[in-house]
Amino acid sequence: MEDKSCKECNLCCYFTEVPELKKPVLVLCKFCNSNKGCKIYKDRPSSCRNFKCVWYQCPNMSDDLRPDKCHVMFEKLPTKNIYLALVDPKFPDSWKNENVTELITTIINLGNSVIVSSTEKHMFLQKNKTANEVLKEISSFVSSIQGNKGWPLPHTQQT
Numbered sequence: 001m002e003d004k005s006c007k008e009c010n011l012c013c014y015f016t017e018v019p020e021l022k023k024p025v026l027v028l029c030k031f032c033n034s035n036k037g038c039k040i041y042k043d044r045p046s047s048c049r050n051f052k053c054v055w056y057q058c059p060n061m062s063d064d065l066r067p068d069k070c071h072v073m074f075e076k077l078p079t080k081n082i083y084l085a086l087v088d089p090k091f092p093d094s095w096k097n098e099n100v101t102e103l104i105t106t107i108i109n110l111g112n113s114v115i116v117s118s119t120e121k122h123m124f125l126q127k128n129k130t131a132n133e134v135l136k137e138i139s140s141f142v143s144s145i146q147g148n149k150g151w152p153l154p155h156t157q158q159t
Helices: 046-050 098-109 131-145
Strands: 072-076 082-087 113-117 122-125
Touching (some): 098 113
Parallel strands (some): 082 113
Antiparallel strands (some): 072 082
């Protein structure tokens, strides 16, 4: 398989913090060009250079799971068996798509946990669940927390 390229995908430019640029999470980077990628790509900061989403890291993961296509960016936390599934706020139901729930199920069945996170809702899922069980658990959890706001995303730092 050939090397992967982000191409026009830029969800990490929204979801990730870039301390060198004083860019917080959930804010599109000022150097992000939606149609062409990063305006400072050759000189991008080390936090950008070092970040690789799960799709980018997995050579056999299909293009339909590229974050800009499935509208969910998966990130593995460095020291835990926990993955984040960060949902594009423009497509809040994208985590329900079959390809995404199948990936979540695969990650969980490999003994990991997944935190599905949108800007207002967060779900913690554990191993040995089928895609339908995951979807049912997520839907039930979302229903139970409707109206809760202000929960920090799992990968943000609170001061």
